[in-house]
Amino acid sequence: MTDTRSTVDGFVIRDAKVTDAPRIMRLVNELAMRHVMLPRSPASVIEHIRDFVVAETDGHFVGCGSLHVVWSDMAEIRSIAVDPSCQKRGVGRAMAEHLIDVARRLELPKVYCFTYVPGFFEKLGFEVVQHQDLPHKMFNDCKNCPKFTACDEIAMLRVLRDYTPEEKAGGLTLPSRPMRIG
Numbered sequence: 001m002t003d004t005r006s007t008v009d010g011f012v013i014r015d016a017k018v019t020d021a022p023r024i025m026r027l028v029n030e031l032a033m034r035h036v037m038l039p040r041s042p043a044s045v046i047e048h049i050r051d052f053v054v055a056e057t058d059g060h061f062v063g064c065g066s067l068h069v070v071w072s073d074m075a076e077i078r079s080i081a082v083d084p085s086c087q088k089r090g091v092g093r094a095m096a097e098h099l100i101d102v103a104r105r106l107e108l109p110k111v112y113c114f115t116y117v118p119g120f121f122e123k124l125g126f127e128v129v130q131h132q133d134l135p136h137k138m139f140n141d142c143k144n145c146p147k148f149t150a151c152d153e154i155a156m157l158r159v160l161r162d163y164t165p166e167e168k169a170g171g172l173t174l175p176s177r178p179m180r181i182g
């Protein structure tokens with residue numbers, strides 16, 4: 001595994017390890033209890049640990065965020081969270097920009113998020129879109145959510161690059177909508 005890391009104002013952003021999972025769960029679920037983000041189960045954090053980055057200062061965990069590829073043309077920024085004692089110091093921005101760089105390296109044309117803090121994502125160049133504009137998210141994740149018919153999160157999208165002519169022509173040989181197998 002190659003570790004990707006960046007440093008901003010004394011904070012290190014690095015790929016998460018399985019040993020970070022308890023801290024990630026604690027932070028995300030403490031914030032979720034304040035109704036500012038959705039909770040994550042232990043299984044969903046551990047299974048997706050390679051999606052996560054963590055932020056540290058002097059070796060202490062202060063935040064996390066993840067980038068989950070949902071389809072050939074988009075990924076979701078999920079579970080971005082900063083310890084309340086370190087908020088408003090650029091850590092959230094540094095993690096989000098790190099994850100957006102990962103998306104660029106993967107040559108993804110778009111990243112999106114579902115959030116209760118649109119102002120934070122607006123600062124990062126995201127724009128509000130309709131939930132229906134993100135069909136793969138709706139199909140894969142939302143269908144099992146108790147809030148499916150009454151979702152109060154705001155969908156936001158950032159375009160990273162134009163589609164290639166091949167992509168526009170559907171040349172990736174992927175269906176435009178996900179297929180169920182079995």
Ligand SMILES: CC(C)(COP(=O)(O)OP(=O)(O)OC[C@H]1O[C@@H](n2cnc3c(N)ncnc32)[C@H](O)[C@@H]1OP(=O)(O)O)[C@@H](O)C(=O)NCCC(=O)NCCS
Pocket residue numbers: 031036037078079080081082083086087088089090091092093094113114115116117118119120123
């Ligand atoms: C939202 C959160 C991740 C932002 O992290 P942060 O480290 O406090 O934010 P930053 O200091 O990097 O702020 C970056 C910019 O966003 C702005 N910003 C931060 N939080 C904001 C908010 N809630 N509303 C509007 N703008 C916000 C900052 O003012 C800053 O703007 P500037 O660059 O013009 O100064 C953090 O407050 C948090 O963990 N909140 C609880 C969990 C949550 O809501 N997560 C999002 C789930 S999708």
